Amino acid sequence: MSDQQSFRTDVLTYFGATAAQVEELLVYNQNVFDHNTLTDRVKFPLTSESHIPAWEEYAVSAKVLGVFEVLKQRLVQFQFPIIEGISQTEAYQSATRRGVATDRMVATGLVLQEPEKLQLILHQSLAGTIPVLLTGNRKDFVCLVQALTKRNEPQPVPNSMGACIVSGFNNWDRIRQYRQQWSAENPANCSQRSWLAEFERLIPQKQLYQDKFIILSNSSYSNVSAKHIGLEKAQWQHLSLTIRLEHECTHYFTRRLFNSMRNNIFDELVADYRGIVAAIGTYRADWFLHFLGLESFPNYREGGRLQNYLGNPSLSDGAFGILQVLVKAAAENLQSFHVEYVSQLRDANIQPLMLMALTNLTLEELASLEAHFRIKKILDRLQKNWGVEMCNLVSLQ
Structure with a gap:
C-alpha cells in the first residue's frame, strides 16, 4: 500500500468508515487527473x-x-x-x-x-x-x-x-466544411470514393x-x-x-x-470553489453545502446535488454517509485556507495554480487535519515551477 493510500485509509477510518466502506471510498475518491500530460509550463488563458x-x-x-x-x-x-x-x-x-x-x-x-x-x-x-x-x-x-x-x-x-x-x-457541419475545402484543393480527385478514403483518414483527427x-x-x-x-x-x-x-x-x-x-463529487468541489470565488471574491463552504443538500448536516436534503454523484457502481448507503462527512470537512478546510490567504489568491497569476493544486489532492486529504499543509506545499511547488512572482506570498513559502 502506498503512503498516500495508507494516509487516505487512516482518514476514512478516523471518520468512522468500516473496512468495506473504506474499500468503496478508496476507489470512488481515487485521483485520476493525469498530471503527466502537463510536461511544459503553459500560459493562461490557454490557446x-x-x-x-x-x-x-x-x-x-x-x-x-x-x-x-x-x-x-x-x-x-x-x-x-x-x-x-x-x-x-x-x-x-x-x-x-x-x-x-x-x-x-x-x-x-x-x-x-x-x-x-x-x-x-x-x-x-x-x-x-x-x-x-x-x-x-x-x-x-x-x-x-x-x-x-x-x-x-x-x-x-x-x-x-x-x-x-x-x-x-x-x-457534421465542420465535416461538411472540411469536405468542401478538400474538394476545392483536389478538384481532379474528389469523387465519392476518394472522399470516403479521405474520411477514413479524418476520423482519427478528432480535433477537426x-x-x-x-x-x-x-x-x-x-x-x-x-x-x-x-x-x-x-x-x-x-x-x-x-x-x-x-x-x-x-x-x-x-x-x-x-x-x-468526471461526474464525481471532488470534481464538483473544485468547480464550485472556482465558481463561488469568481462570483463573490471569496469561498463560502455553507453555500457549497447548501448546493449539495447538506445545509442541515448531518441531515441530507433529498434532491440535493450530492446524490447526482454516487459513482458507477453506486456507493452503498453507508459509504454515502461517510462521503457526506468528508465533503463537509473538505469544504470547511478549503474555506479556512482561502480566507487565510484571500488577498494572495485574488491574484490572476495564482488562481489557475490554486485549481491545479487542488487537482493534486484527494477528498480524504482535503478533509484531513493536514489539509492546509498539503495545499500549501503543492501551491509552493507550482509557484516555483511556474515562476510566479508575488510580493505578498511570503506566508505561503
Whole structure:
C-alpha cells in the first residue's frame, strides 16, 4: 500500500468508515487527473481549440438570423424534435452517424418555448475560449440537454442540474466544411470514393470535427432559491449565472490540462470553489453545502446535488454517509485556507495554480487535519515551477 493510500485509509477510518466502506471510498475518491500530460509550463488563458473558428462563424451569422435559426442550419440535432424512440429511427441515425442531409426526413425540428432568447456567447476562460449556449428558461435548457447529450430522447434532467458541458460532440457541419475545402484543393480527385478514403483518414483527427461547448440555464444555482441563500432574487440570479459558468469552465480546465472531467463529487468541489470565488471574491463552504443538500448536516436534503454523484457502481448507503462527512470537512478546510490567504489568491497569476493544486489532492486529504499543509506545499511547488512572482506570498513559502 502506498503512503498516500495508507494516509487516505487512516482518514476514512478516523471518520468512522468500516473496512468495506473504506474499500468503496478508496476507489470512488481515487485521483485520476493525469498530471503527466502537463510536461511544459503553459500560459493562461490557454490557446483556444480548433473548433472555435466554426463557432465564431455561427456567432456572426446569429447577429443576422438569430442563434436558434443558425444552429438549426448547422447542428443536426436541432433538426429533430424531442420524442421517445427517435434515436432508433433510420433518419436520426443516418443524420447523426453518417451526416446524411435531413431534408424531407422529418416533419419538425427542435421546438423551444423562447427560441428568441437563446444566446451564443464565446466565453474567454482560463482554458481558452469556449462556446456557451444560454437559454431563456428552464424548459428550453432541458430541451437542449436532451437534444445534444441524450440523442433527442426525453430522458429526465435533475432539477438540481442547471448546466452541462458537452465534450466530444461530432459536428457534421465542420465535416461538411472540411469536405468542401478538400474538394476545392483536389478538384481532379474528389469523387465519392476518394472522399470516403479521405474520411477514413479524418476520423482519427478528432480535433477537426469534435467540439466542446457549454449549455447554461438562467435559473437559481443548484435549484437553491434566493430566499434560502439570503439574497435578493435579482442578485442571486446574477451570481448564479457566474457560478454556473465558471463551474463548467473549471471542468473544461481539468479536461484540457489533465485529461479528466468526471461526474464525481471532488470534481464538483473544485468547480464550485472556482465558481463561488469568481462570483463573490471569496469561498463560502455553507453555500457549497447548501448546493449539495447538506445545509442541515448531518441531515441530507433529498434532491440535493450530492446524490447526482454516487459513482458507477453506486456507493452503498453507508459509504454515502461517510462521503457526506468528508465533503463537509473538505469544504470547511478549503474555506479556512482561502480566507487565510484571500488577498494572495485574488491574484490572476495564482488562481489557475490554486485549481491545479487542488487537482493534486484527494477528498480524504482535503478533509484531513493536514489539509492546509498539503495545499500549501503543492501551491509552493507550482509557484516555483511556474515562476510566479508575488510580493505578498511570503506566508505561503
